[in-house]
């Protein structure tokens with residue numbers, strides 16, 4: 001991962017001076033670079049950015065302008081993407097829905113299905129009850145069956161909640177076609193921040209077998225959706241994206257017909273390294289001989305990824321000095337609001353600033369107003 005230079009730290013200090021803290025700095029150029037890197041190594045695959053990773057409208061617009069499509073998890077996320085689509089002429093808007101959006105939450109409220117039907121959306125499902133709901137409330141949807149695949153060794157596991165067991169997959173596909181719905185594709189998710197590339201290989205193998213079996217029953221599947229999980233280099237133990245891309249290209253070529261349409265739903269990969277948080281020390285105490293810093297951002301806010309994403313964001317100081325182990329807490333009246341009990345920082349004072357890098361994914365997206373503290377202010381650079 002990049003190391004902040006003096007230039008970047010000076011720039012961050014200037015931003016804090018101008019905008020106050022906590023401030024969430026989004027570098028839109030890094031997002032463009034991440035998109036280009038993905039497309040360079042996986043040219044056959046259309047990017048459907050997983051909006052849940054960071055639903056900021058400027059990020060969505062930036063990726064839309066790069067040519068990305070979008071994976072949405074709710075009607076409000078659908079509408080964020082649709083804001084960009086509705087600038088197009090009417091006919092193109094219609095053609096664009098499938099090309100531009102997949103509703104990739106396998107469980108959808110009935111009210112949402114009713115509102116989506118008019119857009120003829122592409123939606124995922126993984127069980128028979130959902131199929132019935134779609135048939136009744138969103139019959140114009142195109143379907144993508146999500147299957148359960150190994151999530152071994154991924155930072156965030158998803159397979160305990162989502163995905164049809166591979167042994168049920170072909171029956172579900174047949175049930176859908178027999179009730180006059182169309183299954184356009186098959187999808188999977190190997191778990192977020194997947195450092196075990198074998199998960200992808202097994203998922204591709206399973207998908208290929210299901211596709212073949214469906215075809216032998218007369219049902220052709222045209223889309224393969226390989227989900228998210230693409231790992232971000234938070235530290236040196238993370239394996240290289242280039243290696244993963246090479247393996248994916250080889251396996252896809254070996255297992256699938258040339259004309260299959262392939263899409264992926266990267267979230268973290270597009271935004272993690274594009275977000276930096278600047279926060280301020282608002283209190284300081286010594287407890288059991290250890291210095292504790294109280295910051296104006298915490299786990300109910302931009303550091304929420306510590307809880308929900310199992311991610312750590314090392315705190316960095318703008319000041320030099322001998323480092324000591326200390327604790328860092330968020331601003332709420334709640335001991336759960338603990339950022340770290342083993343941070344290494346120099347001696348700092350109330351009013352000093354800290355920053356955390358690579359905090360662009362699954363962070364501000366789940367920020368709350370707990371204790372009355374609003375989410376951090378968002379500032380864009382390289383717009």
Ligand SMILES: Cc1ncc(COP(=O)(O)O)c(C=O)c1O
Nearest residue numbers: 050192193228229265266267268
């Ligand atoms: C259905 C789906 N697609 C894509 C993603 C994005 O995954 P990642 O951020 O690991 O790329 C997620 C994350 O939870 C997801 O649930």
